[in-house]
Amino acid sequence: NAGVTQTPKFRILKIGQSMTLQCAQDMNHNYMYWYRQDPGMGLKLIYYSVGAGITDKGEVPNGYNVSRSTTEDFPLRLELAAPSQTSVYFCASSPPEGAPTDTQYFGPGTRLTVL
Amino acid sequence: KNQVEQSPQSLIILEGKNCTLQCNYTVSPFSNLRWYKQDTGRGPVSLTIMTFSENTKSNGRYTATLDADTKQSSLHITASQLSDSASYICVVSGSGSARQLTFGSGTQLTVLP
Numbered sequence: 001n002a003g004v005t006q007t008p009k010f011r012i013l014k015i016g017q018s019m020t021l022q023c024a025q026d027m028n029h030n031y032m033y034w035y036r037q038d039p040g041m042g043l044k045l046i047y048y049s050v051g052a053g054i055t056d057k058g059e060v061p062n063g064y065n066v067s068r069s070t071t072e073d074f075p076l077r078l079e080l081a082a083p084s085q086t087s088v089y090f091c092a093s094s095p096p097e098g099a100p101t102d103t104q105y106f107g108p109g110t111r112l113t114v115l
Numbered sequence: 116k117n118q119v120e121q122s123p124q125s126l127i128i129l130e131g132k133n134c135t136l137q138c139n140y141t142v143s144p145f146s147n148l149r150w151y152k153q154d155t156g157r158g159p160v161s162l163t164i165m166t167f168s169e170n171t172k173s174n175g176r177y178t179a180t181l182d183a184d185t186k187q188s189s190l191h192i193t194a195s196q197l198s199d200s201a202s203y204i205c206v207v208s209g210s211g212s213a214r215q216l217t218f219g220s221g222t223q224l225t226v227l228p
Contacts, residue, residue, distance in 0.1 A: 004158070042119065042204070042218030043159075090158050103149070104216075106158030 001026050004107035006091050012113045013081040021076040021110050023091030031094045032074040033058075033104065034066065036087040043090065049074055081114045088112070117142040119207050119219035127225045132195055136222045138188040138205030146208040150179050150190050153202040153221065162190070162203075195226045 007022045025032065030051045035043040045058030049068040063085060065077040074093075078085060088111050092104040119140045128134050140148070147166045151159035163172045163179040165188070171180050176193045192199055202221040209215055 040124075040220055042220045044218075045216070092158070103161045103164060104159075106160070108158050109156070 003027065004091055004093055004105050006089075006107035006110050008110060009108065010111045012115060013078075014115060015081060015083065017081050018077070018079045019081070019112075021078070021089055021091075021112075023074045023076065023107060024072050025074075025091075025093040025105070026072065027093060027095075027105065028071060029093035029105070030071070030096045032068065033092045033094075034064070034074070034076045035090045035092065036060065036085075037090060037109075038087050046076065046089075078112075083114050086112060086114045117207070117209055117217045119205055119217045121203075121205050121219040121222050123222060124220075125223040125225070127227060128195055130195060130197055130226050130228050134192050134195060134224065136190045136192075136203050136205075136224070138190070138219055140186050140188070140205070140207045140217070140219075142186075142207040142209040142217050144209055145183060145186070146210055148179075148181055148188050148208070149206040150177070150188075151204040151206060153204055155201070159204055192224075195224075197226050197228060200224060200226045 004025045033048040034046040037043050044060045047066040049055045055066050088109045090109045091107040094104045122137045149164045150162045153159040162177050163174050165172050165181045167183050178191045181188045202223050204221045205219040207217050
């Protein structure tokens with residue numbers, strides 16, 4: 001299994017541009033998440049999904065959108081990029097609640113800079 | 116407000132030495148506590164998970180303890196190796212839901228030869 005994969009690894013955007021961060025998992029996990037990690041700070045939840053067609057906001061959703069058309073894919077869309085969105089973005093997945101481990105599996109991250 | 120505080124922020128030790136990282140939390144209600152290891156440029160990887168009823172759990176040279184009464188956890192690393200250099204993140208779940216996790220900002224450990 002490849003686990004959780006993310007593309008691209010790095011990206012530089014200009015203010016006002018838009019882009020989509022891709023995330024895919026091959027573990028048949030129902031739950032998927034997007035986090036951002038700012039320097040010296042804990043991870044913050046942006047959006048999450050409990051299954052195909054179902055998404056919900058996390059702690060810091062403003063400026064982002066998500067969709068979940070399949071179990072495997074959970075893209076994160078940035079519209080009108082702003083410098084405050086400069087961060088490292090992590091996608092994660094986990095088995096359904098109640099699984100013995102209930103552990104999240106993280107992708108390698110996407111480092112985004114908005115200038 | 117749910118919070119997870121980790122100390123120290125950074126730590127430098129020599130290879131072969133032991134060290135202990137601390138995590139204090141104010142998350143309530145409490146469901147479980149995880150320790151993750153995050154190598155530079157990588158995503159976090161789970162080391163241990165402990166529920167309310169567990170007060171110690173080991174994973175090789177890593178031993179985590181939990182005191183649910185004082186809301187404190189520690190991660191002890193024995194006989195450190197260069198590959199232990201990473202950020203160690205404490206994560207607390209307040210509801211048993213993987214959707215509602217509070218992340219600490221991590222302790223950056225550097226192991227020198």
